[in-house]
Amino acid sequence: xxxxxxxxxxxxxxxxxxxxxxxxxxxxxxxxxxxxxxxxxxxxxxxxxxxxxxxxxxxxxxxxxxxxxxxxxxxxxxxxxxxxxxxxxxxxxxxxxxxxxxxxxxxxxxxxxxxxxxxxxxxxxxxxxxxxxxxxxxxxxxxxxxxxxxxxxxxxxxxxxxxxxxxxxxxxxxxxxxxxxxxxxxxxx
Numbered sequence: 001x002x003x004x005x006x007x008x009x010x011x012x013x014x015x016x017x018x019x020x021x022x023x024x025x026x027x028x029x030x031x032x033x034x035x036x037x038x039x040x041x042x043x044x045x046x047x048x049x050x051x052x053x054x055x056x057x058x059x060x061x062x063x064x065x066x067x068x069x070x071x072x073x074x075x076x077x078x079x080x081x082x083x084x085x086x087x088x089x090x091x092x093x094x095x096x097x098x099x100x101x102x103x104x105x106x107x108x109x110x111x112x113x114x115x116x117x118x119x120x121x122x123x124x125x126x127x128x129x130x131x132x133x134x135x136x137x138x139x140x141x142x143x144x145x146x147x148x149x150x151x152x153x154x155x156x157x158x159x160x161x162x163x164x165x166x167x168x169x170x171x172x173x174x175x176x177x178x179x180x181x182x183x184x185x186x187x188x189x
Contacts, residue, residue, distance in 0.1 A: 001176065005130030006050040009085060011097070011123045011159075012039035015138035015169050023168050027179035030136060034126060034180075040097065046088035046149045049156075052127075052135065055079030081161040081172055083125055083137065086147045086154035098123070098144035098157060125159045132177030137161040138169050 012033065019029040033039060058077040061070040087094065092103045092113040100119050104112035121144070125137040140159035147156025161171040 001133060002131040003129045003133050003135060006045060006127055007130045008128040009042040009045060010034055010039050010126045012036060014122050014124045015164065017166050020168055025169060025173055027175050030126065030175060031180050033124065042087055044087055044089040046086040046154050049086035049149060051084045054081045083127060083159045084157065086149050086156045088152065088154050090155045094155060098142055098155065134175040134177060134180055136173040138171060139164045
């Protein structure tokens with residue numbers, strides 16, 4: 001299976017217990033999450049800014065003082081999983097959803113955005129690769145900030161996979177594209 005490039009990114013509410021089917025997150029539930037009104041599709045990921053990284057875990061070696069060689073290793077901390085991208089075009093609503101603040105309206109028309117108190121923002125993230133497969137973060141801490149790319153101000157987004165507060169929901173999932181795209185016969189982004 002290949003996970004190469006990016007063709008679609010969506011964000012929405014963190015996965016909750018409704019995502020579980022038989023005690024596990026299923027492709028059908030991810031499909032339903034993608035179709036929810038609260039899920040937002042990213043319309044523009046600026047060229048060359050998409051990325052996925054996973055830090056090495058922190059490991060403690062236990063050394064046998066008699067031989068000087070390790071006799072046991074213990075993982076003391078897992079490595080963080082991170083998805084990053086810069087939105088080259090975005091709406092004021094995206095700023096509110098990802099960075100906080102408030103949309104400014106005049107005569108029922110969105111005319112601007114004002115910053116707000118910095119708060120912790122958590123979202124579910126689903127990314128479809130160019131090879132058609134999916135990467136899902138069930139509960140990601142979001143950091144969104146101005147990010148200058150090629151003389152333009154983009155909205156730089158960093159999503160770090162976090163432990164879910166819901167039992168049986170893991171921090172990351174990967175699915176074959178066919179498992180999600182063919183659920184109920186509908187095509188997905």
